[in-house]
Amino acid sequence: MTYANPRVPESNAIEIHGFTRGAFILRSALAVGAVYGTGAVGTFVGQAVAQDGESGGDAEILNFALSLEYLEADFYRQALELDLSAEAAALATRLGAHERDHIAALIDLIDVVGGTPTREPTFSFPITDEASFLELAQTLEETGVSAYNGAAPSIESPEILAAAGQIVQIEARHAADIRVALGQPTAPKPFDESLEMAPVLEAVQPFIKA
Amino acid sequence: MEELDRDPSSRKRFLSMVGGAGTATVFATFLAACGGGSDDDEGSTAGGDSGADPTANPAGGAAATREPNPDPKEGTTDLEILGYALSLEQLEAAFYADVIESGLFTGADLGTIKQFGEDEQDHLELLEATIKKLGGEVPAAPKTKFPLTSQAGVLKLASELENGGAAAYLGQANRIRSKEVLAAALSIHTVEARHAATLNSLAGLPPEPQGAFAVPASMEQILTFVQRFIVP
Numbered sequence: 001m002t003y004a005n006p007r008v009p010e011s012n013a014i015e016i017h018g019f020t021r022g023a024f025i026l027r028s029a030l031a032v033g034a035v036y037g038t039g040a041v042g043t044f045v046g047q048a049v050a051q052d053g054e055s056g057g058d059a060e061i062l063n064f065a066l067s068l069e070y071l072e073a074d075f076y077r078q079a080l081e082l083d084l085s086a087e088a089a090a091l092a093t094r095l096g097a098h099e100r101d102h103i104a105a106l107i108d109l110i111d112v113v114g115g116t117p118t119r120e121p122t123f124s125f126p127i128t129d130e131a132s133f134l135e136l137a138q139t140l141e142e143t144g145v146s147a148y149n150g151a152a153p154s155i156e157s158p159e160i161l162a163a164a165g166q167i168v169q170i171e172a173r174h175a176a177d178i179r180v181a182l183g184q185p186t187a188p189k190p191f192d193e194s195l196e197m198a199p200v201l202e203a204v205q206p207f208i209k210a
Numbered sequence: 211m212e213e214l215d216r217d218p219s220s221r222k223r224f225l226s227m228v229g230g231a232g233t234a235t236v237f238a239t240f241l242a243a244c245g246g247g248s249d250d251d252e253g254s255t256a257g258g259d260s261g262a263d264p265t266a267n268p269a270g271g272a273a274a275t276r277e278p279n280p281d282p283k284e285g286t287t288d289l290e291i292l293g294y295a296l297s298l299e300q301l302e303a304a305f306y307a308d309v310i311e312s313g314l315f316t317g318a319d320l321g322t323i324k325q326f327g328e329d330e331q332d333h334l335e336l337l338e339a340t341i342k343k344l345g346g347e348v349p350a351a352p353k354t355k356f357p358l359t360s361q362a363g364v365l366k367l368a369s370e371l372e373n374g375g376a377a378a379y380l381g382q383a384n385r386i387r388s389k390e391v392l393a394a395a396l397s398i399h400t401v402e403a404r405h406a407a408t409l410n411s412l413a414g415l416p417p418e419p420q421g422a423f424a425v426p427a428s429m430e431q432i433l434t435f436v437q438r439f440i441v442p
Contacts, residue, residue, distance in 0.1 A: 094418070101422035149396045158384040162426065165383045165399065169376055169424035172400035173407035177417050180408060185325060187404040190332035191397040 058160045059115025061151045064197050065164065066106040066118055068144055071204055073099035074123045075140055079133045088130050091181060095137075095174050102167050109163055122209040134182050141175040143200060144168075150194035288391045289346040291382045294429060295395065296337040298375055300351040301436055303330040305371055312358045319361075319412065323368075326405050333398050340394060353441040365413040372406035373419070374435050377427035 076096030080089060107117045127133045148168035155161040176186040306327030309315065315323055338348050358364050379399035386392040403424070407417035418424075 098418065098422035105423070145400050149393070149400060152383075152396055153389040153392045161384040162380075165380045165396070166423040166426070168396070168400060169380055169403040170418055170422055172403035173418050173424075176404040176407035177411070179404075180411050180417075186322075186408040187325065187329055187401050190329040190401060191336070191394075192400040192404075194393060194397065 058155055058157050059110055059113045061155055061164075061197075062106055062110045062113065062115065062160065063118045064151060064201075065148065065167070066103065066110065067121075068147055068200070068204070069099050069102040069106060070120045071123060071207060072096075072140055072144060073103055074120075075125055075127075075137070075207075078123070078125055079127060079137070082127065082129060082133060084130050084133065088133065088181065091177060092133070092137075095141075095177070098170055098174070102170075105163070105167070109160060113157070113160065123207050124209045125207055134178060138175070138178045138182060138184075140204075141171060141178055143195070143203060144171040145175055146193045146195040147197070147200045149192055150196050150200075286382075286385050288386055288388050289341060289344055291386055291395075292337055292341050292344070292346065292391065293349050294382070295379065295398070296334060296341065297349060297352060298378055298432070298436070299330050299334040299337060301354055301439060302371055302375060303327060303334055304351065304354045305356050305368070305439075306330060308354075308356050308358060309364055309368070312364070314358065314361050314364055322408065322412070326368075326372075326408075329401055329405070333401070336394060336398075340391060344391075354439050355441050356439055362413070365409060366415075369406065369409035369413045369415060370435070372402055372409050374427065374432055376402040376406045377425060378429075378432045380424055381426035381428055381432075383426075 073096055076092045076099060079092045080096070084092065110117045125136060127136055145168060148164055148171060152161060152164050152168065155164060172192065179186040179188075306323055309323055310320070310327065341348050356367065358367075376399060379395055379402055383392065383395060383399065386395055410417045410419065
């Protein structure tokens with residue numbers, strides 16, 4: 001289940017990351033090891049390999065997405081404990097509800113492909129007020145968009161790909177909503193970037209407590 | 211709209227679509243529709259109804275209820291999908307050019323409109339380059355005409371076009387065969403989503419009118435919607 005490094009389209013406007021599925025699993029396993037402690041890696045890799053035969057690894061990508069949705073949902077939950085303006089609180093409430101719906105859907109989809117949903121870690125975020133909330137919200141939502149866009153081409157099932165698309169479009173809308181709140185351009189680039197799993201997991205590592 | 215945003219059945223609807231999201235359309239339908247009148251109105255809710263807005267609630271359309279397609283990639287080539295996407299980008303780019311020329315907007319809103327117009331131009335150029343690279347022919351831009359009479363009306367129309375654009379890309383994503391073309395389409399899809407959310411906010415509409423899961427639109431649904439802007 002590997003594919004050749006894809007050719008980059010003539011336009012350099014978009015960057016496309018190619019990787020073999022083996023490297024994909026290894027890198028994410030290493031990153032998850034860094035997050036959860038090396039003890040978790042063995043189980044993670046074993047699970048990934050077991051799933052690879054049956055589902056072609058879509059469960060891995062779904063679990064990666066699930067990790068990000070856990071993070072986002074808990075971020076908005078914690079943000080609502082801050083002293084926010086009515087507008088910011090409404091934003092955190094609405095976006096948080098969407099992320100919780102994404103969690104439930106991803107858990108169902110992981111079940112459909114025969115995988116095991118990853119457990120929810122405990123998170124801690126450096127947010128103290130509305131400004132720090134919005135700033136980190138922007139980072140997290142932008143990362144979410146790039147993470148889904150980066151992982152989606154490796155999804156094998158057309159049904160799972162469609163589902164991921166339905167979620168990433170909402171993440172992109174969230175990114176725009178937060179940029180509206182910050183008074184920033186909502187579509188700063190004509191093409192959204194894509195990120196591989198490993199750098200995403202590294203980027204979110206500081207927020208994971210246990 | 212507000213209700214949809216909190217619709218508890220949203221996830222159920224979403225999950226019911228997994229496995230049935232593929233549409234059976236072929237590009238020929240697109241060409242037929244552009245020629246004036248489609249003989250396949252299965253995907254539209256009401257011909258000529260200006261409220262037949264694929265952007266607001268296409269979940270009620272055929273895409274959600276159609277029999278699951280065993281292979282959603284069957285029948286449509288990447289070149290056909292690219293041509294369809296290019297036509298939509300040509301339409302959007304023409305729209306923004308007309309809006310700028312209308313003089314209805316100034317200041318920050320005009321800045322946003324210009325930026326979005328440039329984005330569509332960039333999308334269009336990448337799609338053209340990709341079509342050429344795959345050995346296809348770049349379709350000519352359709353002749354268009356948009357009702358531009360008031361700021362509020364234009365913002366509403368812009369929001370419909372962008373929500374439709376996002377839904378159109380979403381509807382094709384899992385029918386694309388090439389990973390490179392898919393990656394390109396996805397990188398455009400989320401920018402269309404940003405445009406849609408922004409314009410919804412400017413038009414006083416909810417930025418995520420469909421709640422937690424965006425709803426894809428079929429080619430028929432989109433063509434029914436855009437046909438009114440195409441001058442034969």
